Each structure stands twice: as structure tokens, then as C-alpha cells.
Amino acid sequence: MEIVVGVESDYQEIVAVWEASVRATHDFLAEEDIQFFKPLILNEYLAAVTLYCAKNEDGTILGFIGVAEHNVEMLFLAPESRGKGIGRVLLQFAINNLGATKVDVNEQNPSAVGFYEHMGFKVVGRSPLDGMGKPFPLLHMEL
Numbered sequence: 001m002e003i004v005v006g007v008e009s010d011y012q013e014i015v016a017v018w019e020a021s022v023r024a025t026h027d028f029l030a031e032e033d034i035q036f037f038k039p040l041i042l043n044e045y046l047a048a049v050t051l052y053c054a055k056n057e058d059g060t061i062l063g064f065i066g067v068a069e070h071n072v073e074m075l076f077l078a079p080e081s082r083g084k085g086i087g088r089v090l091l092q093f094a095i096n097n098l099g100a101t102k103v104d105v106n107e108q109n110p111s112a113v114g115f116y117e118h119m120g121f122k123v124v125g126r127s128p129l130d131g132m133g134k135p136f137p138l139l140h141m142e143l
Contacts, residue, residue: 001055003053003054003089003090004053005051005053006046012042014046014053014061015041015046017064019034019038021076021079022037022076024079024082025111025112028136029136045066046066048068049073050067050098051064051065054089063075063076063081063087065090065093067094067098067100070101071103071104072100072103075094075103091116101142102141102143104140104141105138105139106138107126107136107139108137113139120143121142122141122143123141124142126139
């Protein structure tokens with residue numbers, strides 16, 4: 001596995017990883033929510049972050065992380081890549097190389113909350129709505 005810069009030619013595969021990951025971990029989202037966010041991820045969010053991908057020896061994207069202003073804006077893994085240390089490697093990379101110290105996590109995704117807690121993040125605040133004003137509470141976490 002190698003960590004490489006995510007480039008525009010990776011975006012379609014990244015969005016496919018995002019969608020598979022969300023379907024595997026975000027059971028609180030309805031189909032219309034996934035369809036709402038999908039074009040935003042592709043057309044706006046990926047270009048707004050410093051983006052890195054974990055790729056296997058075949059060049060397949062196993063997961064990706066995006067950071068902006070020391071905040072982990074996105075960290076998603078292909079479902080078959082979960083539990084293999086890839087998320088830990090990506091997060092450590094972002095902390096060590098991109099200065100990541102903060103993350104907002106969906107409160108309704110307890111496995112993600114537990115992952116960040118295990119990695120040393122602590123809850124410092126909570127918002128009842130996500131950044132789009134949707135009723136998906138966020139936990140604000142910091143190292």
C-alpha cells in the first residue's frame with residue numbers, strides 16, 4: 001500500500017469508495033441523503049481539501065483522506081478495507097504531514113467516533129445539525 005496525492009482523475013473512483021463506505025457505515029442516511037451528497041463530494045468537496053489516497057499495488061483506491069485548515073474533512077475506506085489499519089495509516093499521515101488536529105464526526109456513526117477516540121481525539125463540542133443544516137448531529141473532536 002502507498003499513500004499518494006488524490007488527483008482529479010481519481011475522483012470517480014474516490015466517489016465510488018465514498019458511496020460504498022457510506023452505505024456500509026452511515027445507516028442513518030436515507031437514499032435521498034446519499035444522492036444529495038454524492039454530486040457535492042464529486043464537484044465541490046474533493047477539490048476543497050488536500051486529498052490523499054491509500055492505493056494497493058494494483059493502483060486501486062482502498063481509502064482516502066481530505067484535510068483543510070487542520071481539520072479532517074473526510075476519511076472513508078472501501079468496506080473491504082475496514083479493520084486492516086488503513087484508516088489509522090491515513091489519519092497518522094494527515095496528523096504528521098498535514099497538521100490535522102481536528103475532526104467533525106457524525107454522532108450517529110459510533111464506530112467512527114470510537115476510531116477517533118482510539119486515535120487520541122477527544123470530544124470538545126457538539127452541533128445538532130451538520131454543515132448543510134441537516135439533522136445529523138456532529139461531534140467536534142480535537143487531539
